[in-house]
Amino acid sequence: METLGCVSVIATDKTGTLTTNQMTAVSLAMLEKQGMGYAIVEHAINGTSYEPFGEVQGIGTEEVQISPQGTVSDVIAISFGCNDAELIQSEDGFSIIGEPTEGALLTLAEKLGKEQASPSADRNRRVWNNQWERYATLDFDRKRKSMSSLCRPRDQASSEMHRLLVKGAPNLLLGKCSHVKLRDGQVTELTPALREDFERVISSLSSRPLRCLLLAVKEARSDQFEGALDNVDNFASIESDLTAVAIVGIKDPARLDALKSIELCKQAGIRIVMITGDAHGTAVAIAKELNILSDVPSTELKAYEGRDFFSKAEEEQRSLLSEGNLVFSRTEPTDKQKIVKMLQSLGEVPAMTGDGVNDAPALRQANIGTLSRWPKLMSFDNF
Numbered sequence: 001m002e003t004l005g006c007v008s009v010i011a012t013d014k015t016g017t018l019t020t021n022q023m024t025a026v027s028l029a030m031l032e033k034q035g036m037g038y039a040i041v042e043h044a045i046n047g048t049s050y051e052p053f054g055e056v057q058g059i060g061t062e063e064v065q066i067s068p069q070g071t072v073s074d075v076i077a078i079s080f081g082c083n084d085a086e087l088i089q090s091e092d093g094f095s096i097i098g099e100p101t102e103g104a105l106l107t108l109a110e111k112l113g114k115e116q117a118s119p120s121a122d123r124n125r126r127v128w129n130n131q132w133e134r135y136a137t138l139d140f141d142r143k144r145k146s147m148s149s150l151c152r153p154r155d156q157a158s159s160e161m162h163r164l165l166v167k168g169a170p171n172l173l174l175g176k177c178s179h180v181k182l183r184d185g186q187v188t189e190l191t192p193a194l195r196e197d198f199e200r201v202i203s204s205l206s207s208r209p210l211r212c213l214l215l216a217v218k219e220a221r222s223d224q225f226e227g228a229l230d231n232v233d234n235f236a237s238i239e240s241d242l243t244a245v246a247i248v249g250i251k252d253p254a255r256l257d258a259l260k261s262i263e264l265c266k267q268a269g270i271r272i273v274m275i276t277g278d279a280h281g282t283a284v285a286i287a288k289e290l291n292i293l294s295d296v297p298s299t300e301l302k303a304y305e306g307r308d309f310f311s312k313a314e315e316e317q318r319s320l321l322s323e324g325n326l327v328f329s330r331t332e333p334t335d336k337q338k339i340v341k342m343l344q345s346l347g348e349v350p351a352m353t354g355d356g357v358n359d360a361p362a363l364r365q366a367n368i369g370t371l372s373r374w375p376k377l378m379s380f381d382n383f
Contacts, residue, residue, distance in 0.1 A: 009349070019252040019255060023250050028108070028247075029042045029247040040247075041058075056108075059112065061112070064112065075112060075248075076124070136149070150162055150165075151163050168213065213248045215244075216242040275336045303326070303327040321343060
């Protein structure tokens with residue numbers, strides 16, 4: 001209790017701690033023909049949470065039948081085939097088993113699918129599973145920041161052509177793409193100009209703030225990766241020469257109770273350090289929404305990607321950490337522990353709060369560590 005009263009800095013995770021972790025896909029952006037050229041067009045997605053009903057503006061449910069080789073069909077395939085979550089229905093409504101981000105993709109694909117009459121939670125996924133077999137998975141890791149599945153058609157077991165379905169962090173996955181598919185199914189080269197257009201849209205979505213995923217595909221021969229799937233070191237090379245399909249923007253709302261706790265921290269003179277693995281724009285936008293960076297001019301924001309911060313001289317790192325609120329994005333789990341340890345070396349008494357396995361090293365390092373959301377930690381009767 002005495003240590004709690006001496007806390008001078010709170011280091012906090014973002015997802016599920018400062019935000020609800022109730023993911024909802026709210027934006028779908030695809031490359032489409034416009035006049036004599038191309039443009040990335042954003043489509044708003046109606047609906048909330050994991051309820052699999054709602055219109056995707058500008059996209060009818062008949063599109064997957066009209067254009068089976070088009071981008072919308074690929075979005076559905078990736079959302080179902082490259083996904084370990086399960087969408088379930090109970091008396092209390094719709095929920096998921098698995099990762100919230102994957103749950104958001106399942107919900108999006110159900111909204112896009114042609115089977116709209118049944119109230120079943122996974123009506124379109126069952127249709128897709130009857131047509132396609134997922135026979136190999138390239139699991140997500142923090143270095144690649146992507147996940148892939150190899151799939152083949154069930155009614156053509158001997159078919160030579162298989163599909164690699166990929167989803168991942170846009171900042172890394174876009175670099176592995178050499179082509180892009182248009183909404184009508186046409187494939188074109190991902191030129192430097194188009195790459196800049198994608199980067200601009202990703203930056204814009206992240207700043208709202210939305211968590212962005214890039215979806216991509218690769219047509220492959222049945223024997224193309226024979227012997228390569230047994231070694232995770234080969235996964236990066238398998239995920240190469242991809243065709244970009246779409247960008248999905250996913251909303252993770254800020255927790256209102258976290259906002260109240262942060263205001264209490266300000267009154268108590270306690271600094272806030274947000275540390276997250278999410279994109280820089282998303283992290284900064286949430287920090288502003290929760291008033292972590294609200295009192296700082298935009299030109300003086302103390303917000304850094306993990307690798308950029310740790311590439312600075314140690315003296316500069318210590319100076320930046322010595323005052324004010326800070327935001328760290330694109331961090332690794334070990335970065336959180338390093339930051340907490342450095343705060344301690346500056347004479348601070350840091351508390352660490354988070355609700356994920358990745359927070360464990362920093363939780364152990366901090367003077368106070370709690371696997372909880374903000375209201376549990378911030379009982380100011382204890383200060």
